[in-house]
Amino acid sequence: MAKPNIPDIVVSRLPLYLQTLNHLLREGEEVISSEELSEQVGIPAVQIRKDLSYFGGFGVKGKGYDIIHLIDSLRSILNLNQIWPMVIVGVGNLGQALIRYQGFARQGFEIVLALDINPKIIGTEIAGIVVQDVGLMESELKRSDIRIALLTVPANAAQSTADALVANGIKAILNYAPIILKLPEGVRVANIDPVLKLEHLTYYLS
Amino acid sequence: MAKPNIPDIVVSRLPLYLQTLNHLLREGEEVISSEELSEQVGIPAVQIRKDLSYFGGFGVKGKGYDIIHLIDSLRSILNLNQIWPMVIVGVGNLGQALIRYQGFARQGFEIVLALDINPKIIGTEIAGIVVQDVGLMESELKRSDIRIALLTVPANAAQSTADALVANGIKAILNYAPIILKLPEGVRVANIDPVLKLEHLTYYLS
DNA sequence: AGAAACTTGTGATTTCAATCACAACTATTA
DNA sequence: TAATAGTTGTGATTGAAATCACAAGTTTCT
Known part of the structure; x- marks a missing residue:
């Protein structure tokens, strides 16, 4: 299902986002802005947003990203909904x-x-x-x-x-x-x- | 002594060249062209040449690179002449x-x-x-x-x-x-x- | 010796990724 | 309700890396 037009370097950052989102979820967070995620993951917020936008709009303007939903989306993109x-x-x-x-x-x-x-x-x-x-x-x-x-x-x-x-x-x-x-x-x-x-x-x- | 103007991505490829040159040396090779090295290392020959040129001219036109000399140079650049x-x-x-x-x-x-x-x-x-x-x-x-x-x-x-x-x-x-x-x-x-x-x-x- | 083949090193160009700037929308405050 | 602050998503721009093209030198062949 991998759309071949998405830069590999973008794909390579998704696991990093997923890892950090899992940490945040375990700490009880529910929503996060790209700016906050940026601090955790060490990648500029605008780059995170642009990376995600290759696959769709996962956030809500003025609010941020629902962590559970974003984790689900990333797992789906990366084919991780299986052993x-x-x-x-x-x-x-x-x-x-x-x-x-x-x-x-x-x-x-x-x-x-x-x-x-x-x-x-x-x-x-x-x-x-x-x-x-x-x-x-x-x-x-x-x-x-x-x-x-x-x-x-x-x-x-x-x-x-x-x-x-x-x-x-x-x-x-x-x-x-x-x-x-x-x-x-x-x-x-x-x-x-x-x-x-x-x-x-x-x-x-x- | 790391010149700060050299792109990190260039530096990151040097260990790869060094590794491959070490293999070649063990196989008895003495001189190699950037084209041959390219085949071994999977990086375009012109990129190898350009990467190396950041640090100086290590090759001989019409001939290629002396493997021992290039290994020495790379080890020196990477500060590997020590334990x-x-x-x-x-x-x-x-x-x-x-x-x-x-x-x-x-x-x-x-x-x-x-x-x-x-x-x-x-x-x-x-x-x-x-x-x-x-x-x-x-x-x-x-x-x-x-x-x-x-x-x-x-x-x-x-x-x-x-x-x-x-x-x-x-x-x-x-x-x-x-x-x-x-x-x-x-x-x-x-x-x-x-x-x-x-x-x-x-x-x-x- | 001269010609042809080979190879490096690099300025010029192209390609690709990162960043900027802002419209669109949401939430919060007064 | 209106105004302010916050946030996403993305076209436009900038910046950086990869590639091209070729001059300059070396080696090999005849």
Whole structure:
């Protein structure tokens, strides 16, 4: 349903708004102006309004935005009115930490399949998930509707693993390996590499 | 020494170039053209050249870039010709995984201090680091030259912990908590929140 | 040696995102 | 009720980043 004419950079800010609105809701707020939201989220009010206006008019002039309604709208826009099952490949230190991380499930993302190549790890249970042999990727993915993968394998295995995931129907990859994946059109990748962020930070340190 | 006139978005791409150049060097390459680098890194060749030209002329016309020389230059620009000691606050699942992660040290970032508030975790040793009481933050940071912090505490403790870190001389924070930190000018924050990235991805899924 | 191919570095141009400015509407105050 | 203050949504404008186009230099080929 994603209208292709909306700038990606606009889409990228919506989750941020949603996160902040959820905080405000938990604090008991019911209505918020773009100006107040701006202070919380650190983005100019006019930009928030313009971003939202790509998708419709969610506010009331003179009043502001109904938080519950805006949260609902954003969740709908971002396709979050469903549980997204995910596979994780690579159950090392980081993979285990991600399987145990509560924040995914809290926002509707559930790791339902964990794969690894290491015989010592295969068969172990982590937070209710039994790690499977990565060789079972095809059969396990075939009988599921998993479209999102977390990639936490070593850098030298990342590209081939990503290729295999895509060959088995994965459409979005959250890549934790410190390499740039080359994937076909239609597959979306988001990279999480703390070292790149640190190197960006050190530019500004002295 | 960061020239303040260089766009931050340009700076943010330099670590990516550095990462890819390191891969190429390991594969035995010695010289590379911006066009070849472009294919590896997924950024247009002319943009790479323009980015680099902010800092000087590193290439040779008709030939390309000497990889070793360009790596050296980028490392110098990004202040990577030193070991950066770091503190991590919050030694839960994620914190432990980050302490064990080899990728930091490999690029010159070393976690030298780990703090937590949980008595069951304080005193335990992880990858050679003994976890200290977070109450010792002031004294431990005072006698160190740590300027970078990894923040891996729960969301509700993140702001106050960040404030304490800044009060004790921390100038850069890699924030893993799913909230937006409000910090004074001069302190730089980079956020790592996989949920935001996932929510961005799902926009494009059906 | 001369010609052709290759590649960088950058001023000029184009494209895209951010900001401004304000009409339209709502709520509040006197 | 009328006047004032508050707020959204958006066309117009500005600003910044990406791209184009090409001069200048290097290498390779004949």
